[in-house]
Amino acid sequence: xxxxxxxxxxxxxRPRGQVKEENFRLESVSVPVPGAGQVLVRNQFxxxxxxxxxxxxxxxxxxxxxxxxxxxxxATAGEVVESNHPGFAxxxxxxxxxxWAEMGVADGATLRKVDTRKIALSAYxxxxxxxxxxxxxxxxxxxxPKAGETILVSAASGAVGSVVGQLxxxxxxxxxxxxxxxxxxxxxxxxxxxxxxxxxxxxxxxADLAVAAPAGIDALFENVGGACFxxxxxxxxxxxRIALCGLIAGYSGGDVAIRNIRYLLTSRxxxxxxxxxxxxxxWPQGLGELGALVAEGKIKYRESxxxxxxxxxxxxxxxxxxxxxxxxxxxxAA
Amino acid sequence: xxxxxxxxxxxxxRPRGQVKEENFRLESVSVPVPGAGQVLVRNQFxxxxxxxxxxxxxxxxxxxxxxxxxxxxxATAGEVVESNHPGFAxxxxxxxxxxWAEMGVADGATLRKVDTRKIALSAYxxxxxxxxxxxxxxxxxxxxPKAGETILVSAASGAVGSVVGQLxxxxxxxxxxxxxxxxxxxxxxxxxxxxxxxxxxxxxxxADLAVAAPAGIDALFENVGGACFxxxxxxxxxxxRIALCGLIAGYSGGDVAIRNIRYLLTSRxxxxxxxxxxxxxxWPQGLGELGALVAEGKIKYRESxxxxxxxxxxxxxxxxxxxxxxxxxxxxAA
Numbered sequence: 001x002x003x004x005x006x007x008x009x010x011x012x013x014r015p016r017g018q019v020k021e022e023n024f025r026l027e028s029v030s031v032p033v034p035g036a037g038q039v040l041v042r043n044q045f046x047x048x049x050x051x052x053x054x055x056x057x058x059x060x061x062x063x064x065x066x067x068x069x070x071x072x073x074x075a076t077a078g079e080v081v082e083s084n085h086p087g088f089a090x091x092x093x094x095x096x097x098x099x100w101a102e103m104g105v106a107d108g109a110t111l112r113k114v115d116t117r118k119i120a121l122s123a124y125x126x127x128x129x130x131x132x133x134x135x136x137x138x139x140x141x142x143x144x145p146k147a148g149e150t151i152l153v154s155a156a157s158g159a160v161g162s163v164v165g166q167l168x169x170x171x172x173x174x175x176x177x178x179x180x181x182x183x184x185x186x187x188x189x190x191x192x193x194x195x196x197x198x199x200x201x202x203x204x205x206x207a208d209l210a211v212a213a214p215a216g217i218d219a220l221f222e223n224v225g226g227a228c229f230x231x232x233x234x235x236x237x238x239x240x241r242i243a244l245c246g247l248i249a250g251y252s253g254g255d256v257a258i259r260n261i262r263y264l265l266t267s268r269x270x271x272x273x274x275x276x277x278x279x280x281x282x283w284p285q286g287l288g289e290l291g292a293l294v295a296e297g298k299i300k301y302r303e304s305x306x307x308x309x310x311x312x313x314x315x316x317x318x319x320x321x322x323x324x325x326x327x328x329x330x331x332x333a334a
Numbered sequence: 335x336x337x338x339x340x341x342x343x344x345x346x347x348r349p350r351g352q353v354k355e356e357n358f359r360l361e362s363v364s365v366p367v368p369g370a371g372q373v374l375v376r377n378q379f380x381x382x383x384x385x386x387x388x389x390x391x392x393x394x395x396x397x398x399x400x401x402x403x404x405x406x407x408x409a410t411a412g413e414v415v416e417s418n419h420p421g422f423a424x425x426x427x428x429x430x431x432x433x434w435a436e437m438g439v440a441d442g443a444t445l446r447k448v449d450t451r452k453i454a455l456s457a458y459x460x461x462x463x464x465x466x467x468x469x470x471x472x473x474x475x476x477x478x479p480k481a482g483e484t485i486l487v488s489a490a491s492g493a494v495g496s497v498v499g500q501l502x503x504x505x506x507x508x509x510x511x512x513x514x515x516x517x518x519x520x521x522x523x524x525x526x527x528x529x530x531x532x533x534x535x536x537x538x539x540x541a542d543l544a545v546a547a548p549a550g551i552d553a554l555f556e557n558v559g560g561a562c563f564x565x566x567x568x569x570x571x572x573x574x575r576i577a578l579c580g581l582i583a584g585y586s587g588g589d590v591a592i593r594n595i596r597y598l599l600t601s602r603x604x605x606x607x608x609x610x611x612x613x614x615x616x617w618p619q620g621l622g623e624l625g626a627l628v629a630e631g632k633i634k635y636r637e638s639x640x641x642x643x644x645x646x647x648x649x650x651x652x653x654x655x656x657x658x659x660x661x662x663x664x665x666x667a668a
Contacts, residue, residue: 054600061600062572225595238396244599257591261559265578265607266388266395273599 006031007309008071008101015056019320023056024072024100024313034105039088041096041111042103043078046309046330047125048316049159050248062275072100075130077114077121078332088113095124100312102332118295126159126327127301128291134276135163135221136286138243141279142272143219147172150213152232155223156197157184157302159327160245163290164221165194166299176212178205178228180322187325191300205231216240225249226256233260242271248320302326340365341643342405342435349390353654357390358406358434358647368439373422375430375445376437377412380643380664381459382650383493384582396609406434409464411448411455412666422447429458434646436666452629460493460661461635462625468610469497469555470620472577475613476606477553481506484547486566489557490531491518491636493661494579497624498555499528500633510546512539512562514656521659525634539565550574559583560590567594576605582654636660 005028012025034040055066055073066073076098080088085108088094096111098104114124126132145151145168153164156177165175165188177188177197188197196212198205209231216237222229226249236242250256264271293299304324306315312330319328339362346359368374389400389407400407410432414422419442422428430445432438448458460466479485479502487498490511499509499522511522511531522531530546532539543565550571556563560583570576584590598605627633638658640649646664653662 060568062602229595234394247596247599250596256595257593258595259591261563261590261592262581262584264605265581268396268607268609268612269605271598271603271605273602275602278602 004031005029006101006103008099008104009309009312010069011056011066011072012069014058014065014068015053019053019056019313019317021313021317026310031103032105034082034084037085037107037109038105039080039085039094039108039111040082040103040105041076041078041094041098042081043076043098043101043332045077045122045125045305046100046312046332047075047077047129048306048312048319048324048328048330049074049131050246050319052316053248053320071104073097074099075125076101076104076332077125083108085109085111093121095129100309100330102309119291122303122305122327122329123294123301125329126303127163127294127299128287130276131159131327132163132290133283133286134160134245135167136290137276137279137282138221138245138274139164139167139219140286141282142243142270142274143168143221143241145171145173145219148174149218150174150176150215151219151221152176152178152209152213152217152235153221153223154178154200154228154232155246155248155322156188156194157192157326158223158324159301161221161223162188162192162301162326163299166192169193169195170293170298174213174215176209176217178209178224184325187302191302200228206234209235219243221245223248225258230258230260233258233263236263236267236269238267240267240269242269244271244273304328306330308332338365339363340435340437342433342438343643343646344403345390345400345406347402348392348399349387353387353390353647353651355647355651360644365437366439368416368418371419371441371443372439373414373419373428373442373445374416374437374439375410375412375428375432376415377410377432377435377666379411379456379459379639380434380646380666381409381411381463381465382640382646382653382658382662382664383408383465384580384653386650387582387654405438407431408433409459410435410438410666411459417442419443427455429463434643434664436643453625456637456639456661456663457628457635459663460637461497461628461633462621464610465493465661466497466624467617467620468494468579469501470624471610471613471616472555472579472608473498473501473553474620475616476577476608477502477555477575479505479507479553482508483552484508484510484549485553485555486510486512486543486547486551486569487555487557488512488534488562488566489580489582489656490522490528491526491660492557492658493635495555495557496522496526496635496660497633500526503527503529504627504632508547508549510543510551512543512558518659521636525636534562540568543569553577555579557582559592564592564594567592567597570597570601570603572601574601574603576603578605578607638662640664642666
């Protein structure tokens with residue numbers, strides 16, 4: 001059953017510095033009729049991710065900017081309402097990139113049918129989706145940790161960082177996280193099984209990190225930049241590896257300068273920036289492994305769910321300052 | 335013929351910030367008698383290199399610090415006076431690590447006999463020595479440039495940078511340098527054959543670099559850090575490579591912060607810090623190629639030669655601020 005209209009959120013204005021509510025606009029639009037090869041989907045979850053902040057800007061980056069007055073981009077999980085594509089039927093659960101919208105049409109080729117018998121639909125936007133793949137790729141293709149080595153990950157309670165540390169533990173590493181506040185740090189250690197987690201808000205990051213990583217750091221997954229990154233650099237061991245995934249500390253204003261660059265030289269560090277969507281050949285393997293681990297209960301995850309589309313801007317602004325706890329989603333269920 | 339004494343320079347005190355003359359002390363010591371397997375060498379040239387600044391400090395680094403009151407370490411080229419090693423005879427030309435000293439003994443295993451018929455002895459401390467190998471390794475094992483790509487090298491007129499650009503030109507690349515002052519820049523373009531050289535002292539580094547690298551930068555050889563490094567980062571093309579060799583801008587004081595870290599992420603850059611002495615397996619190949627190119631006149635080089643050992647501290651202090659022009663040597667010939 002389709003409704004006559006659905007709600008979406010468009011980019012109303014590009015942010016200057018901090019993202020604000022007025023950068024977005026909620027609209028009602030007519031439900032489209034799917035064309036040849038297209039599928040009409042009612043979204044149940046929208047994923048909010050830090051990369052969206054970059055797309056809201058028109059500065060040079062790896063992807064073209066989000067267009068003004070168009071539906072904000074984003075990954076979604078939902079149910080097929082009507083299909084003109086042989087691979088999909090009404091009732092199928094699918095993930096796609098339908099954006100900040102309750103409904104939408106997409107070419108069947110851009111959708112992926114998912115099995116929700118052992119894995120919750122929402123997990124396909126997190127641990128068994130792009131964030132999980134980001135962790136899997138960075139760990140297995142850049143950090144290359146060996147058993148007994150120490151890995152460090154910033155934003156450790158988040159959708160990506162939580163998976164990095166758990167995968168590293170499964171490989172026999174010492175996993176150290178950085179997170180904001182005692183609740184997140186307790187979760188990272190007690191629930192996710194990291195060996196240690198340092199609270200960057202406690203005001204003595206350098207000293208706390210040195211205690212948490214007494215044998216130094218062999219591989220770093222960097223999500224944050226700024227003070228977290230700077231504190232990690234002096235602890236890097238010779239020939240350590242850095243997967244540079246995100247720099248959220250600088251997303252909302254000027255760049256955050258890094259002082260300790262010299263350790264990249266003196267410790268002969270290999271660093272690589274990466275964008276997981278550029279490695280599509282590895283997704284089947286990675287998602288297969290992650291799905292199996294989640295189904296077996298060997299990887300845990302946590303979600304923060306905003307109640308409806310109108311709440312998405314506030315939730316996204318919160319995500320950029322670390323207010324979320326685990327994977328940030330928006331529920332779009334009626 | 336041996337003399338009863340020779341002169342050497344020891345580290346008298348560790349520098350605080352800028353290196354000063356009083357950090358060194360000139361001494362006369364007795365000429366040693368070579369033991370079993372040892373060789374007595376009269377040095378003709380001492381090499382001065384930026385890495386020595388790091389060794390003068392006792393901060394954590396990749397190598398132990400230079401000991402106080404001991405001969406300053408350094409590469410030397412000279413002639414065998416007396417040999418107790420079967421591989422060497424009086425009159426042989428050798429390179430070794432005899433330090434800031436007119437003479438010295440070394441185990442024969444630490445010396446390398448060199449052929450000065452087609453290559454000047456001093457060149458074995460520069461273009462056919464450690465600096466040349468540094469350029470060769472960074473270019474061929476980290477920067478991996480393809481014909482038609484643009485490479486950038488800072489300290490382009492120096493012992494390392496000059497070789498990076500000339501090797502890149504031989505591979506069909508566009509070679510862009512950064513150097514200090516119009517004389518060095520003219521030399522880099524007119525004598526060494528770079529396509530362009532930007533004068534970082536001219537006050538508009540960002541704009542000048544953009545003009546010199548209109549297609550962006552595919553591979554960067556970083557010798558300097560600070561403003562030079564920061565200016566290069568926004569010009570990096572997707573999937574570009576950085577060989578991080580030196581950060582001389584920060585050697586004499588506090589670290590120099592880098593603002594443009596985000597381009598390492600958005601351009602998916604691979605960066606690796608390296609120390610060429612950790613790759614001894616590649617030296618025979620590299621020095622062989624460099625020696626052939628120098629003998630054929632396909633690689634040019636320039637030297638700044640201080641007249642005697644007593645002049646070494648001033649020359650070294652000048653090297654750290656870019657006062658040298660080409661490879662900095664000290665002549666120790668009587």
